[in-house]
Amino acid sequence: MRLNKIILSFVSALVILLSTSVASFAKVVGDKIILGAAISLTGKYSSNGVHTQNGYNMAVDRINSMGGVKVGGKTYKFDIIYYDDESNPKRAAQLAERLISQDGVEFMLGPYSSGLTKAIAPVTEKYGVPMVEANGASRSLFTKGYKYLFAVLAPANLYLDVAIETAVELNGGKPVRIAQAFEQDAFSQDVRLGILDAAERTGSKIIIDDKLPKELNDMAATLVKVKQMKPDVLVVSGHTKGALTAIRQIAEMKVDVPMLAMTHCDAAKLSKQHGKNSQYALCASQWHKSLTYKDDFFKDGMTYAADFEKEFGYDPPYQSAESSAALLVFKDAFERANSFDQKKVRDALAATNMQTFYGNIKFAPGGQNVDKPMVLFQVMCDASGSCENKVVAPLKWASAKLIHPIPKWSER
Amino acid sequence: MNKNFILYAAILIFGLAAPFIFPAFKVQLSILCVLIVLATTWNIQGGEMGYNSFGNILFYGLGMYLCASVQVGMFFPLAEWTESGGEKTFVHTPPQFFQGMAVGLVVAAVVPTIVAGLIGYSILGLRGHYFAICTLGLGVAAGEISGGIEIIGAGQGFTTPPFPNVGSLEARGEFFYFLSFFTLVLTFIAVRSIYSTRFKLILNAIRDNEDKAEAMGIETMKYKIIGWMISAFFCGLAGGIMGGLVGYIDSTDVAFDGREMGVFMVLMAILGGKGTLWGPIIGATIFHIFKEGFWTFFLGWQYVALGVLIVVIVIYFPEGIMGWLREKYPERFGEVVDEKDRKAQVELK
Numbered sequence: 070m071r072l073n074k075i076i077l078s079f080v081s082a083l084v085i086l087l088s089t090s091v092a093s094f095a096k097v098v099g100d101k102i103i104l105g106a107a108i109s110l111t112g113k114y115s116s117n118g119v120h121t122q123n124g125y126n127m128a129v130d131r132i133n134s135m136g137g138v139k140v141g142g143k144t145y146k147f148d149i150i151y152y153d154d155e156s157n158p159k160r161a162a163q164l165a166e167r168l169i170s171q172d173g174v175e176f177m178l179g180p181y182s183s184g185l186t187k188a189i190a191p192v193t194e195k196y197g198v199p200m201v202e203a204n205g206a207s208r209s210l211f212t213k214g215y216k217y218l219f220a221v222l223a224p225a226n227l228y229l230d231v232a233i234e235t236a237v238e239l240n241g242g243k244p245v246r247i248a249q250a251f252e253q254d255a256f257s258q259d260v261r262l263g264i265l266d267a268a269e270r271t272g273s274k275i276i277i278d279d280k281l282p283k284e285l286n287d288m289a290a291t292l293v294k295v296k297q298m299k300p301d302v303l304v305v306s307g308h309t310k311g312a313l314t315a316i317r318q319i320a321e322m323k324v325d326v327p328m329l330a331m332t333h334c335d336a337a338k339l340s341k342q343h344g345k346n347s348q349y350a351l352c353a354s355q356w357h358k359s360l361t362y363k364d365d366f367f368k369d370g371m372t373y374a375a376d377f378e379k380e381f382g383y384d385p386p387y388q389s390a391e392s393s394a395a396l397l398v399f400k401d402a403f404e405r406a407n408s409f410d411q412k413k414v415r416d417a418l419a420a421t422n423m424q425t426f427y428g429n430i431k432f433a434p435g436g437q438n439v440d441k442p443m444v445l446f447q448v449m450c451d452a453s454g455s456c457e458n459k460v461v462a463p464l465k466w467a468s469a470k471l472i473h474p475i476p477k478w479s480e481r
Numbered sequence: 482m483n484k485n486f487i488l489y490a491a492i493l494i495f496g497l498a499a500p501f502i503f504p505a506f507k508v509q510l511s512i513l514c515v516l517i518v519l520a521t522t523w524n525i526q527g528g529e530m531g532y533n534s535f536g537n538i539l540f541y542g543l544g545m546y547l548c549a550s551v552q553v554g555m556f557f558p559l560a561e562w563t564e565s566g567g568e569k570t571f572v573h574t575p576p577q578f579f580q581g582m583a584v585g586l587v588v589a590a591v592v593p594t595i596v597a598g599l600i601g602y603s604i605l606g607l608r609g610h611y612f613a614i615c616t617l618g619l620g621v622a623a624g625e626i627s628g629g630i631e632i633i634g635a636g637q638g639f640t641t642p643p644f645p646n647v648g649s650l651e652a653r654g655e656f657f658y659f660l661s662f663f664t665l666v667l668t669f670i671a672v673r674s675i676y677s678t679r680f681k682l683i684l685n686a687i688r689d690n691e692d693k694a695e696a697m698g699i700e701t702m703k704y705k706i707i708g709w710m711i712s713a714f715f716c717g718l719a720g721g722i723m724g725g726l727v728g729y730i731d732s733t734d735v736a737f738d739g740r741e742m743g744v745f746m747v748l749m750a751i752l753g754g755k756g757t758l759w760g761p762i763i764g765a766t767i768f769h770i771f772k773e774g775f776w777t778f779f780l781g782w783q784y785v786a787l788g789v790l791i792v793v794i795v796i797y798f799p800e801g802i803m804g805w806l807r808e809k810y811p812e813r814f815g816e817v818v819d820e821k822d823r824k825a826q827v828e829l830k
Contacts, residue, residue: 111783152776153776153783157735157741158638158727158729158735159727159734159738159741162727163508166508167509170504170505170508170654171505171506184638184729184731187640188727188728188729188731188735191729195643196650207637209637212570213570214570251636252636253635253636254636255636255637255638255731258635258636280628280629280635280636282628283628283733283734
């Protein structure tokens with residue numbers, strides 16, 4: 070029965086290990102305000118997770134170097150504790166719990182994607198931890214009555230309904246035939262709901278309605294149907310991978326469709342990765358660098374894009390811009406609350422009404438940003454083959470005219 | 482016997498006191514309990530019976546969805562709860578939450594057991610790799626199918642009822658910890674008592690030579706199915722608890738998470754030593770501590786570290802920690818070693 074001894078010593082070793090590994094941070098240490106964030110550094114959302122993290126880091130550096138946050142006559146600097154949620158909701162919920170109950174974080178930044186935000190929101194809500202998130206757009210996040218959740222972005226159902234309306238308009242006000250394919254995840258399914266609403270509103274018909282698996286690598290089956298049924302609009306949404314897969318296969322299979330509306334074109338760096346093949350794709354975006362919003366920290370979109378490119382070596386997708394904006398919102402709220410009391414900061418957040426380089430920010434009672442419309446841009450290439458995203462809607466910011474219908478592959 | 486009693490009492494007391502000694506680690510401890518349950522029940526197939534099942538995740542995911550669905554469906558229209566972008570929000574009162582959870586857990590345990598019986602009847606005739614691949618397919622298929630069922634949220638996922646406000650912030654953590662710890666104790670008692678009966682010997686006989694076992698007049702099919710049903714019962718229970726603990730169910734990432742949970746349960750059992758009672762428990766504990774440690778100290782590299790761990794396990798501990806200990810200190814496991822014979826064998830090598 071020596072075995073018992075082994076097990077007993079094992080259990081006691083475990084006890085010692087657990088009791089020594091309790092790390093203690095606090096929300097505000099010295100002159101630092103510590104924010105917590107679970108980010109997808111690995112897994113299927115890793116590229117967008119990094120965009121998010123870069124956006125956060127960029128804003129933290131900028132705010133800190135420009136004087137930090139002034140609360141109660143003292144100056145504080147931002148600091149962020151990151152964990153990797155592996156693009157997994159189970160892990161994200163666990164990490165939120167860990168950030169709050171072990172690391173003592175009292176203010177959180179959001180993760181990437183609606184699904185992960187959905188997993189974290191109940192935890193932050195339970196502890197009354199204010200969370201400003203920049204990458205969870207699913208409408209159902211804002212109807213659950215969460216009091217401590219604030220999103221700087223417009224809800225997902227608004228992403229592409231503009232595209233449908235534009236298509237109807239270009240069709241002389243007559244309904245159009247829509248083919249759609251969406252990844253089975255919270256965000257894309259919400260984009261789908263937006264399309265369903267728009268279709269009902271305009272009397273348009275949905276002739277293909279496909280659900281695609283996560284980690285989208287192949288959608289040939291949908292495209293074969295599209296080739297056969299010749300819809301007026303093809304809508305695809307499936308995060309970065311979905312956008313890349315769609316363009317790759319549409320070009321390979323030479324699928325002709327008058328309008329191709331997608332999400333995540335800029336995060337996927339479509340115009341760089343696929344060049345001319347991505348031409349004419351119409352993309353929903355929360356932000357574009359050519360918009361004319363301004364703030365004191367990043368000046369405007371163009372300056373932000375230039376600074377971001379200098380630091381990280383690529384053009385910022387909107388995921389980075391909105392993440393940077395989240396920090397600006399937090400700074401503003403801390404200063405207005407003039408306190409680190411969670412309740413007061415929460416109330417200050419709820420009363421936010423400001424302009425950032427990313428757009429106007431004002432929260433509805435549900436927590437979504439109601440003061441910032443979506444924009445649509447189109448990938449446009451010049452004769453030399455270099456491609457750029459140009460805003461085509463809404464007209465206020467349009468820097469180019471929408472090219473419609475997309476020329477056939479045989480004529481390109 | 483006496484020593485055993487002391488050991489069990491010590492572990493029980495530790496288990497009961499743990500959430501108060503380490504209040505910040507309640508969630509991790511609850512997950513540890515769930516992991517141990519999964520590893521221990523996987524061991525019934527993989528370790529004792531010699532059937533490497535990757536399909537136990539099916540019962541875990543099924544339990545998760547069932548528990549949450551019952552918990553909501555008992556009091557509110559389920560379709561409206563899970564409707565994507567649902568404009569309505571229902572709030573469970575504390576009694577509703579706990580009643581729902583209780584009934585939900587019963588359903589989460591019973592239905593997977595029946596499912597295991599039905600599936601087992603049709604696929605437990607397969608052996609070896611064929612069985613492993615077939616069960617692998619089960620988990621993947623279940624994930625994809627559930628991702629298309631609207632009433633359980635489909636691709637939108639399913640937010641489980643939030644824990645009701647019963648005064649203290651700690652209540653949720655404590656509730657789920659004790660629930661999972663209780664399940665662990667129940668599993669342990671059940672598995673331990675099974676392992677002391679003829680049933681375990683039959684499972685071992687199937688592992689060692691199924692044809693011979695059949696020739697001896699053992700109805701192997703019957704025992705294989707029963708073994709799987711026992712696993713399914715506890716996996717479903719574990720899933721139900723995990724759903725409530727995580728608070729959000731996603732078809733492929735949380736419920737039918739074959740890529741993580743499904744593989745982890747196998748890994749933990751092998752790490753600790755399959756075919757032993759304590760092996761999966763030790764394996765799960767070490768694995769969990771390792772994993773949490775990697776996550777904290779090797780951010781971004783945790784899967785590389787985990788991969789190295791797996792390689793090390795396979796190369797240096799092919800029989801798991803228990804197997805390694807057993808080889809090193811056979812006398813401590815009650816095995817008598819003939820010193821002369823051992824030396825002779827060493828010389829032969």
